[in-house]
Amino acid sequence: METQLVLEKWPGVISAITIGAAKDEGGSRSNIVKIGGQNSLPLLFKEGTFPNKPKIAFELWDIGGQDWQKELASVYNQEVNDPFAWADKCVNEFKAELLCVKLQGAHPDFGNRSAQASAKFISTLLNRVKVPLIITGCGDDTKDNLVMPLVSEAAKNERCLIGSALQNNYKTLVASALADGHNIIAESPIDINIAKQLNILISDMGLAIERIVIDPTIGALGYGLEYAYSIMERARLAALAGDRTLASPFICFVGQEAWRTKEAKVSLEQGIIWETLTASSLIQSGADLLIMRHPKAAEKVNNFINTLYQG
Amino acid sequence: MFIIGELINGMYPQINSAIAERNKKVIQKFALDQITAGADALDLNCGPASSKPLIDMPWLVETVSEVTDKPLCLDSSKPEVIQEGLKAVKYKAIINSTTADLKKLDLLIPLAKEYKAELIGITISAKGIPQNMDQRVELAAEIITYCQKSNFGLENLYLDPVAMPLNLAQEQLTDILKSIREFRILAQPSPKTVIGLSNVSQGTHTHNTHSLINRTFLTLAVAYGLNSAILNPNDKELMDSLITAELILNKNIYCDSYLEAYRRKII
Numbered sequence: 001m002e003t004q005l006v007l008e009k010w011p012g013v014i015s016a017i018t019i020g021a022a023k024d025e026g027g028s029r030s031n032i033v034k035i036g037g038q039n040s041l042p043l044l045f046k047e048g049t050f051p052n053k054p055k056i057a058f059e060l061w062d063i064g065g066q067d068w069q070k071e072l073a074s075v076y077n078q079e080v081n082d083p084f085a086w087a088d089k090c091v092n093e094f095k096a097e098l099l100c101v102k103l104q105g106a107h108p109d110f111g112n113r114s115a116q117a118s119a120k121f122i123s124t125l126l127n128r129v130k131v132p133l134i135i136t137g138c139g140d141d142t143k144d145n146l147v148m149p150l151v152s153e154a155a156k157n158e159r160c161l162i163g164s165a166l167q168n169n170y171k172t173l174v175a176s177a178l179a180d181g182h183n184i185i186a187e188s189p190i191d192i193n194i195a196k197q198l199n200i201l202i203s204d205m206g207l208a209i210e211r212i213v214i215d216p217t218i219g220a221l222g223y224g225l226e227y228a229y230s231i232m233e234r235a236r237l238a239a240l241a242g243d244r245t246l247a248s249p250f251i252c253f254v255g256q257e258a259w260r261t262k263e264a265k266v267s268l269e270q271g272i273i274w275e276t277l278t279a280s281s282l283i284q285s286g287a288d289l290l291i292m293r294h295p296k297a298a299e300k301v302n303n304f305i306n307t308l309y310q311g
Numbered sequence: 312m313f314i315i316g317e318l319i320n321g322m323y324p325q326i327n328s329a330i331a332e333r334n335k336k337v338i339q340k341f342a343l344d345q346i347t348a349g350a351d352a353l354d355l356n357c358g359p360a361s362s363k364p365l366i367d368m369p370w371l372v373e374t375v376s377e378v379t380d381k382p383l384c385l386d387s388s389k390p391e392v393i394q395e396g397l398k399a400v401k402y403k404a405i406i407n408s409t410t411a412d413l414k415k416l417d418l419l420i421p422l423a424k425e426y427k428a429e430l431i432g433i434t435i436s437a438k439g440i441p442q443n444m445d446q447r448v449e450l451a452a453e454i455i456t457y458c459q460k461s462n463f464g465l466e467n468l469y470l471d472p473v474a475m476p477l478n479l480a481q482e483q484l485t486d487i488l489k490s491i492r493e494f495r496i497l498a499q500p501s502p503k504t505v506i507g508l509s510n511v512s513q514g515t516h517t518h519n520t521h522s523l524i525n526r527t528f529l530t531l532a533v534a535y536g537l538n539s540a541i542l543n544p545n546d547k548e549l550m551d552s553l554i555t556a557e558l559i560l561n562k563n564i565y566c567d568s569y570l571e572a573y574r575r576k577i578i
Contacts, residue, residue: 196566238564245572246564 007047010240013039014247014288015210016051017183019098020132021159029158030130033098035213035288036249041236042286043308053309054283056290056298057098057134058090059255062113062121063105069259071268072294083121087129094295100134101125106147107138119150126155134161134251134291136185145172152176161185161251161289164215167198174205185251187215190224192231192246199245213289214248220257220264221278228252229285236286250286254279255293276300283308312553313352313539315384315405316345317509319371321358330357330367338371339378346379348544349574352405353379355396356386364392369399376401382429384541390418397426404428407541408471410435411450416457424463431505432458433471434490440473444486447472448493455498469503469539470494474510477524484511484528491535506532508542526552533557550574 016037021027033055040048065073065080079085083101090096101122105113113121122135135151137144149172152162156179163185165173170186177184186202188195195214203209214235218228232250239247258264258278264271275297279290283305292298318341321327329337342353353375357367364387372383382403385396393406408431409419423430432454434447441447451470458468472490475483487506495501512524526549529540533556544550554573558565566572 192564193566196564196572197568200566200568200572234564243564245566 005046008040008044010039010048012240012242012244012247013037014236014239014249015212017161017211017213017249019134019159019161019183021157021181025159026157027159028126028130029132031097031132032159033132040240041233042284050309052288053305054288054290055098056096056279056292056302056305057100058094058096058295058298059100059102059253059291059293060086060090061102061104062118063110067104067110068293069265069271072259072271075295084125084128087125090295091129091131094298096131096298098132098134098289099129100136100291102136102138103147103151104138106143107140108143110138112143115147115150118147119154122151122154126158132160133158134163134185134289136163141166141169145169148173149176152180152182155182156180159183161213163187163213163251165198165202167194167201170198170202171205174202174207177211178205178207183211183213185215186212186248187217190217190219190227190231192234195231195235196243196245199248203245209244209248212248213251214246215251215253218252218254218257218278218282220254220261221274221281222263223257223261225278225281228282232282232285232287249288250282251289251291252279252282252287253291254282255291255297258297259293272297272300276304280304312533312537312557313503313505314350314544314553315352315354315505315539315541316342316348316350316544317354317507317541318345318543318545319353319375320356320386321361321367322356323358327358327360330361330371333370335374335377338374342375342378345544346381348547349550350381350544352382352384352403354384354386354407354541357392364389365395368392368396372396372399384431390415390422393419394422397422397428400426400428405431405469407431408433409454410437411453412437413457416454420458420461420463423467424461429467429469430458430463431469431471434473440475442483444490444493447486447490448497451490451494451502452497455502459498465498465502466500469505470497471505471507474506474508474528476513476515477511477528478514488531488535491532491537495536503538504536505539505541506537508540522546522548525549529553530556534560 014036020029020032034052037051073080079089103118105111106118161183164187186198216231235246258275264274279301355371357364361367380402384405384407385393386407406428409415434450472487491504511528512521
């Protein structure tokens with residue numbers, strides 16, 4: 001007898017978010033990237049529709065890879081010291097569809113670059129590469145509140161994804177996203193209640209909830225991946241059951257977590273494996289956007305995604 | 312919780328005169344206010360004073376349909392009034408209600424099927440209102456059996472255990488609550504359950520007590536698995552209790568602004 005699959009039908013749907021604006025929309029991107037829009041739990045293709053695959057963005061820093069593990073940085077050769085050449089390499093050689101730029105140079109401990117200089121950096125980068133951008137601040141709240149408004153303005157109408165809004169520091173960034181037409185990353189510390197609250201706070205300011213991407217904060221394999229998994233799963237179940245405040249796609253900063261594990265530091269090979277496994281596990285947890293560092297790991301994960309989505 | 316707003320009822324003087332004067336504005340304001348407060352559907356009842364319910368009911372349906380596409384719950388003990396209302400419904404209808412009487416079931420189930428309406432089955436028979444849980448469950452089973460025999464999908468059925476006033480039938484309230492749980496296990500898929508909440512506080516004399524009794528009973532009923540209630544959504548404390556009760560039962564995810572989140576219908 002043939003086994004009958006029990007299929008669940010959910011009333012909710014995850015927001016579909018577009019990153020990047022082409023010329024006809026007032027931007028200058030050569031491609032745009034769409035994430036989200038699914039109406040079922042990850043990879044249950046028989047249960048729902050999945051209009052967009054998970055996407056990989058290559059991470060790069062505005063100050064080059066000076067703080068990155070040497071072996072990892074060396075993959076990008078000399079270019080790693082020149083962020084524009086680095087960006088070119090990601091796009092041309094590794095076929096990155098999307099870049100994630102961290103403005104680390106603005107951090108008081110990493111050069112304390114001015115807001116104007118950071119904004120100029122982004123303008124130049126936007127001229128240099130034509131893929132859509134994810135732009136994150138340096139992580140110092142006070143400095144980010146000075147830097148991000150100018151950076152956001154420099155990228156006006158390019159429909160970037162900018163981050164990160166935090167429960168105690170979101171207003172400045174939300175105002176910028178609203179003014180300049182960007183999407184926003186809402187970061188919560190592996191805490192579903194805060195994730196939900198932050199989405200409400202952001203939407204209270206007038207930014208549509210459909211423009212928020214949740215960063216649930218993840219741990220690498222062996223470093224709390226399962227906590228992230230359970231938060232993501234719980235949020236998805238609520239979202240699919242109809243809770244719009246949690247119906248946002250997930251962004252996961254895989255590279256930064258994987259490459260700081262002691263396992264990744266043992267050897268480059270093991271680091272690649274660690275980043276690959278962390279990313280592929282998160283895809284099964286519902287990740288929509290993976291921020292990755294090693295091109296080999298990105299390639300493996302991309303193949304994995306394509307295989308999964310062949311159906 | 313599926314909330315059916317109860318306020319468009321000719322029993323209330325303001326609604327009664329609005330119906331008599333064909334004052335659409337008043338009716339439409341009551342409709343929209345209830346929806347803003349959280350109603351998922353609206354109960355429509357011409358009231359005991361209506362001398363021409365066959366005309367009043369379709370007028371109410373048309374008037375409300377001009378401002379909302381929410382389901383309308385046609386509330387009358389007379390099947391012919393419900394039928395006239397159904398003819399005017401543009402969107403979804405809920406028939407409120409049939410009893411377990413064959414006479415009513417014979418009339419209302421075919422109507423529900425014809426108009427693709429949902430149906431509230433109230434556990435009353437020709438013998439009157441049941442006096443305990445067993446009698447309620449028996450009548451519920453009769454309604455379910457009739458639906459199954461007539462190919463009326465149980466997902467379209469709400470069972471109502473008949474809420475009784477606290478000051479008249481205090482000893483029955485526990486049985487009413489337990490009935491909610493029992494109804495749910497009578498069939499697969501579980502039939503939905505509904506109560507007319509305000510009955511519980513009928514005849515109590517101060518507004519404060521009225522509201523307190525309603526929300527306390529509703530909180531308990533939610534814990535027993537109630538899916539739906541006909542209530543006054545404009546009673547803010549009642550709605551707050553309901554939202555909080557559902558949160559405690561882990562039906563929604565907590566956040567500091569959970570009341571606001573629910574009100575904006577983004578949960």
